[in-house]
Amino acid sequence: MFKENIKLRLTATFLICFLFFLQLNAQRWDVPADKKSKNSYIKFDGNTAKEGEAIFTKNCKSCHGDLGKSNGIKTMNPAPPDLSQALTQELTDGELFYILNTGRNAMPSFKNTLSEEERWKAISFIRSFNNKYVQVLSKTDPTKSKLVKINCVFDSLSNKLKLNIIANEKTGVIPLKDAEVSLFVTRYFGKLQIEKTIRTNADGIAIFNFPKDLPGDKTGNVDVAIKVSDELYGEIESVNKFNIGIPTDKLGLTQNRAIWNILKKAPWWIIITYTSIVLTVGAFLLYIIFSLLKIRKLGEN
Ligand code: HEC
Missing domain, CATH: 1.10.760.10 (Cytochrome c-like domain)
Structure with a gap:
């Protein structure tokens, strides 16, 4: 109890x-x-x-x-x-x-x-499921995103990528201050973000430290996507080729022998292991059949 x-x-x-x-x-x-x-x-x-x-x-x-x-x-x-x-x-x-x-x-x-x-x-x-909801609209005018221009300068000594983001308004050039900027490089599978998202300063400038060991294509080119998000001008994305990576003569994913490739391009070790397993099992089966035949013959005698 x-x-x-x-x-x-x-x-x-x-x-x-x-x-x-x-x-x-x-x-x-x-x-x-x-x-x-x-x-x-x-x-x-x-x-x-x-x-x-x-x-x-x-x-x-x-x-x-x-x-x-x-x-x-x-x-x-x-x-x-x-x-x-x-x-x-x-x-x-x-x-x-x-x-x-x-x-x-x-x-x-x-x-x-x-x-x-x-x-x-x-x-x-x-x-739409809330009938008490009243919307407050933002000041952003997405048609203005076309006016935005992103100027990039790469300093190979310090490995810094300097972005100057401006809007070409009728009244003159206006720097986009306090806009969110993110950098991505294109990889085999999706985009890889470089450093954290930062904001532009009063002159519309954002500076990124670029990694020194980033592999590029054969000639060292890297596709860099720049994403800008501004309160007034909305979202702007631009993809640029920069010659700032380490030249890498990497073959395409399906060019070499690999597990994920077609039969003709399978790795040798898989072909050899697979063939020897099939041969061993086959030989074993033959051995059993011969042994059974032998037993029958012995029984007949
Ligand atoms: C893989 C499952 C999954 C998917 C897909 C997903 N959500 Fe969620 N969502 C969750 C979970 C789990 C939570 C609670 C997370 C917590 O409280 O930490 C959540 C929380 C939220 C909340 C916060 C609600 C509250 O009152 O706290 C919002 C809003 C929301 N989700 C919107 C979305 C929208 C919009 C999408 C599609 C664009 C989406 N989610 C897709 C799993 C999911």
Whole structure:
């Protein structure tokens, strides 16, 4: 009787601790103030919500389920919430945008998989489930992104890439200050970010330290994608070839003998191992057949 009691108490304590732990995990989002106040430059309406629904179905539904139905995956901890819930709708547009950009736990980052426009449209769809929502539009004018020019200078002594980002307005040249700049190099599988995302200074200048050991193509060329995100001018991306990598005479992935290649280009060790296994098994089978025949002959005698 006494033992039973202890068991019960232990189980109860354990359960309480476990629930407490779950509670701790369902924490709110800690979003920097300047990101919190970011707004969409796209006006949310029926059309953007519809386009957002297609984006949601393709990228989010597998975890979050249908909005308003609370039928998302339950086995994750924390579980992906139903995004029509009050707790989510209380977040600002900037916070939702930040969450999509950074992700957390099982929630992936969509910064490099969805364009800014697609991310806002997904949010437009989420907002369509909140009839109290009133949108605050951002000052960004994406048609202005065409005016932006990115000047690059590479200093081979210090291995620094200096970017000067300006807008050619009718009134003259305006440097883009406090714009977010990220650098990527193109690799076999996707893009590799070089250093962290930084912001331009008052003169529209951002300086990146370039790694010295980055492999390029045969002549040392590296494809560098520069991504700029500005409050007023929106998102600008430009891909440039720079001769700043180490020349690498690397053959294509399917040019050499490799495990992933076709039969004709399989590695020798696989061909030899495979053939010898087939031959050994075959020989063994033949040996068994001969032995059986021998036994029958002996029996007949
Ligand atoms: C692989 C599963 C997965 C996918 C795919 C996914 N999410 Fe999430 N999402 C989660 C999880 C898990 C959380 C909770 C994370 C946490 O609280 O740490 C979450 C949290 C969120 C939140 C915060 C909600 C709140 O109130 O705290 C938002 C907003 C969100 N997701 C939007 C999206 C959107 C939009 C997409 C698609 C573009 C998406 N998610 C795709 C798993 C996913």
